[in-house]
Amino acid sequence: MSLFVADRLVKRFGGLLATDAVSLAVDQGEVHALIGPNGAGKTTLVNLISGLLPADAGRLVLDGVELTAMAPHRRVQHGLSRCFQITSVFGGRSVFDNLLLAAQAHAGSSFRFLRRRAAETGLHRQALELAQMLGLEAVLHRLAATLPHGLQRRLDLALALATRPKLLLLDEPMAGMGPDDSQQMVALIRRLRERTAILLIEHDMDAVFQLADRISVLDYGRVLACGDPAWIRAHPQVRAVYLGTEEGV
């Protein structure tokens, strides 16, 4: 059984059917990419999954738990995390403080029964572990706002991971990056799949084809095709949708 299932999701904006009975599954350890031309409905779908938008119909299930009617923060408690295109770091705090605050926010009551000192040590360890995982050890004491773009995006990712997600929604992680930063991000995301399944929305087709185990193509709010990268690359309708755009597959 799949870790995550979206089943026949529907979202209307007035007369526009932005999400037209979309079904999608993500397996444990999988990177599932969602691609499609501008306006295809990718952002709407991710907003339905994270709970920012209510669905008009359909169901969402993560690890056997029905998320459909849950508020966004409760979905996070049940293992869904989202890394936004917009940065969520506290610019005026150090990288380490950001990581510590995120670990603390998630730990919440789970450290309640530990003595204060033990709780602090546990949180410090988690913050350092996140820094190591994302290659941020060298900038731990820098103010987050002074980091170059690529490192800020990595910090964003570390903050999303602090909630120990089962499924991570990654919304254009390569946006605004040059080729070097993008390549480093690809390597990082590849390592993350050991920790969490990933639903990746990305316009950078090189990154998508390097990372995805499976790709779903959205067009006019519907899933046009879903399959492994080789199959998608050869799919005549997918090629037709992308033909003539810079994102040609």
Ligand SMILES: Nc1ncnc2c1ncn2[C@@H]1O[C@H](COP(=O)(O)OP(=O)(O)OP(=O)(O)O)[C@@H](O)[C@H]1O
């Ligand atoms: N809040 C809204 N009200 C009305 N229409 C909306 C709203 N949000 C999105 N839409 C419409 O729904 C359709 C899907 O938009 P969406 O932003 O989900 O596409 P997308 O695939 O994410 O596009 P892009 O790649 O440009 O981000 C578009 O026609 C868009 O204009």
